Amino acid sequence: MARDRRDTYYWRAKEEGYRSRAAFKLLQINEKFSVIKEGDTVVDLGAAPGGWSEVAKKLSGGRVIGVDLQRISPIEGVETIKGDITSDATIKKIFELVGEGGVDVVICDAAPNLSGNWSYDHARSIDLSRSALGCAIKILKPGGHFVVKVFQGDMFKGFLEEARTDFVHTKSFSPVASRSQSAEIYIIAKKFLNVPVKKGEELDVEITGKGSTGDGVFHIQEFVVFVKGASEGDKVRVKVKDVKPNFAFADVIARY
Numbered sequence: 136m137a138r139d140r141r142d143t144y145y146w147r148a149k150e151e152g153y154r155s156r157a158a159f160k161l162l163q164i165n166e167k168f169s170v171i172k173e174g175d176t177v178v179d180l181g182a183a184p185g186g187w188s189e190v191a192k193k194l195s196g197g198r199v200i201g202v203d204l205q206r207i208s209p210i211e212g213v214e215t216i217k218g219d220i221t222s223d224a225t226i227k228k229i230f231e232l233v234g235e236g237g238v239d240v241v242i243c244d245a246a247p248n249l250s251g252n253w254s255y256d257h258a259r260s261i262d263l264s265r266s267a268l269g270c271a272i273k274i275l276k277p278g279g280h281f282v283v284k285v286f287q288g289d290m291f292k293g294f295l296e297e298a299r300t301d302f303v304h305t306k307s308f309s310p311v312a313s314r315s316q317s318a319e320i321y322i323i324a325k326k327f328l329n330v331p332v333k334k335g336e337e338l339d340v341e342i343t344g345k346g347s348t349g350d351g352v353f354h355i356q357e358f359v360v361f362v363k364g365a366s367e368g369d370k371v372r373v374k375v376k377d378v379k380p381n382f383a384f385a386d387v388i389a390r391y
């Protein structure tokens with residue numbers, strides 16, 4: 136069964152002109168989560184041989200930048216960078232190409248060379264995924280989306296929680312095209328929160344007013360944080376429990 140399914144995607148990739156059957160994973164992810172839309176600028180990390188970049192170009196018609204340790208043979212309309220996504224020098228190169236405006240979507244299908252040692256491979260996969268998240272945080276526009284592959288293992292949940300603090304919606308998903316192959320799973324993180332507070336963060340603040348919900352509020356720049364059970368003038372330590380694009384909710388955990 137498993138073999139047949141792999142063969143199906145292998146032959147479909149040949150028939151439909153994609154360089155890798157991995158292309159179908161991105162197509163399936165996009166069908167379910169609408170990550171890439173027309174006109175988007177997309178950065179594809181760990182892109183070689185280039186199936187995902189081909190799909191990204193087809194879906195967006197916009198600017199696509201593929202990055203890999205290996206050379207990516209040319210794809211019409213796709214810019215490429217040869218570099219290591221865990222190195223600052225590569226992130227700088229991406230940043231220079233992308234400019235201050237940022238990108239709409241970062242996708243990462245990077246995988247370490249497998250050693251066969253399960254926990255070692257899992258740890259290296261988490262390292263790669265964390266580098267991709269770091270890159271996404273630097274180059275995504277507010278509201279942008281991020282897709283990253285991770286090999287499942289005991290550090291998966293922790294990494295999912297890390298990603299969760301920077302996006303409004305975060306889910307894990309296993310596309311049919313990858314189910315038979317391995318323990319790989321994709322994290323789909325939508326709506327990048329380019330905001331000054333993070334979920335779980337603790338802050339010492341003074342409540343400066345009353346919000347529309349009747350709770351106390353304080354501001355960080357233009358950003359409003361609603362604090363349950365607090366009133367104007369309270370000096371409190373709060374813990375942020377939920378973050379949205381324009382506001383956040385927090386609970387009082389100490390009073391001064």
Ligand SMILES: C[S@@+](CC[C@H](N)C(=O)[O-])C[C@H]1O[C@@H](n2cnc3c(N)ncnc32)[C@H](O)[C@@H]1O
Nearest residue numbers: 157181183184185186187204219220244245246
């Ligand atoms: C499964 S392949 C990607 C397939 C691709 N999505 C496609 O559709 O053709 C994984 C890629 O990750 C790349 N990779 C692994 N570690 C990397 C790193 N540190 N920096 C950049 N690329 C890396 C590998 O060179 C390999 O080409």
